Amino acid sequence: MRILLVGGTGLIGSAIYGRLSAEGHECVLASRHPVTAAGRHHITLDLARNTDSSEWKGVLAGVDAVINAAGALQGQDMRGVHVAGSAALYAACESMGVRRVILFSAIGVDRDARSDFSRTKQEGEAALMARDLDWIVLRPSVVVGRPAYGGSALLRGLAALPILPVMPDTAAIQPVHLDDVVETVVFFLRPGAPSRVALELAGPERIAFSDAVALLRGWLRWRPAYRLHLPSWAASAAYRAGDVxxxxxxxxxxxxxAQAEMRRGATGDPEPWRQMTGVSPRELADELAREPASVQERWFARLYALKPLIFGIFGLFWIGTGIISLGPGWNIGMSLLREGGLQERFAAVTVTAGALADLVIGLAILWRPLSRYGLWAALIISLTYAVIGTALVPRLWADPLGPMLKIWPVIMLNLVAMAIREDR
Incomplete structure (x- = not known):
């Protein structure tokens, strides 16, 4: 089959792509993120902007089935992704005769829509169900597999902490294994498979979120963590920091x-799913036992919580140096440049330019769309500072505070940030 896979670079979409490609299907990936891997037929498009059904007709040419695994939790145009763009896709499918459409929604949105995410997911389901199509709506709980992204990555990151923060008002979850989700998609793509059904994809065990974290901590071969029950104000501050x-x-x-969704939980009845597809959901503990954690998983878990600190502190470091250079450190900078033989006017221009460059670099590192360029600029300017400082004031290499020596740990942190910048 030729299958259009919307949102094919995410956790679920990537796994579906791998399985279907291995079985001989031709998958066309459509996502906002460009894909450079050889052998992948990819279309870069923003679902939130493709809200006219005519824009999809060229994409759907020759397509036998569509899988919509696109989603936006927050910070994007959720209505555009879940409703407007998806509805245009479904209308185009109907007019082009593409009958089979599989939509990934979220468990519980049909019962309790607590956030814009839930409400738009619910509206997206309705837009599909209103069409004369062989639709399937899949509502997975928290998806856990060998790869990690989003909620599953959060579980691993929290598992690495020696003190586990337990959020208040957090309901239970029923983690579902990624392979079971993919197997379900394969089932519904087979000839004669049922259609016009909505299924909850929930694991067999209902557990607290903190207990799921504890299971993963054991899988990563660390001793149980101390559980710290956060007061409501501290939990709210953490969620607001995420908003920033x-x-x-x-x-x-x-x-x-996420705060609203975690209060609702992610639980459901897996029995209809089991009876219809024959897929028997796996227990999280059993699957973790089958695949022991490697050192790569331990590295990822430890770096997960450090990543926001690395980018936050590194960006603020550059902003701080710029502010200090323009303020209390102005005279020190000027004296060093005069010592190096620069005239007063040229020294002032140099200090000002360096300070402004530091401010721009720090702001770029903190802002995700420009962080790559900010990190490259930080690397280049750090090396430039080392060269200029050596040429103008070589005695700084012998300074007991080590201003020249400390450039190299800064450069190493820069390289670490560049290495872990990618999310997918």
């Missing part, structure tokens, strides 16, 4: 939308 990160372009599963 979203405003700066960073995708984080900790935000006010």
């Amino acid at each position: 990160a979203q405003m700066l372009g960073w995708k984080t599963p900790i935000n006010s939308t």
Whole structure:
């Protein structure tokens, strides 16, 4: 079959792509994120902007089935992704004769829509169900597999902490294994498979979110963590910090939308799913036992919580140096440049330019769309500072505070930030 896979670069979409490609299907990936891997037929498009059904007709040419695994938790145009763009896609499917459409929604949105995420997911389901199509709506709980992204990555990151923060008013979840989700998609793509059904994809075990974290901590071979029950004000502050990160372009599963969703929980009845498809949901503990954690998983878990600190502190470091250079450190900078033989006017221009460059670099590092360029600029300017400082004031290498020596740890942190910047 030729299958259009919308949102094919995410956790679920990538796994579906791998399985279907291995079985001989031709998958066309459509996502906002460009894909450079060889052998992948990819279309870069923003679902939130493709809200006219005519825009989809060229994409759907020759397509036998559509899988919509696109989603936006917060910080994006959720209505555009879940409703307007998706509805245009479904209308185009109907007019082009593409009968089979599989939509990934979220568990519980049909019962309790607590956030814009839930409400738009619910409206997206209705837009599909209103069409004369062979539709299937899949509502997974928290999806856990070998790869990690979003909520599953958060579980691993929290598992690495020696003190586990337990959020108040957090309901239970029923983690579902990624392979079971993919197997369900394969089932519904087979000839004669049922259609016009909505299924909850929930694991067999209902557990507290903190207990799921504890299971993963054991899988990562660390001793049980001390559980710290956060007061409501501290939990709210953490969610609001996530909102700020979203405003700066960073995708984080900790935000006010997640707060509302975690209060509802992610539970459901897996029995209809089991009876219809024959897929027997796996227990999280059993699957973790089958695949022991490697050192790569331990690295990822530890770096997950450090990543926002690395970018936050590194960006503020550059902003701080710029502010200090223009303020209390002005005379020190000027004296060093005069010592190096620069004239007063040229020294003032140099200090000002360097300070402004530091401010711009720091702001770029903090803002996700420009962070790559900010990190490259920081690396280049750090090396430039080392060269100029050596040429003008070589005695700084012998300074007991080590201003020249400390450039190299800064450069190493810069390289670490560049290495872990990617989210997918």
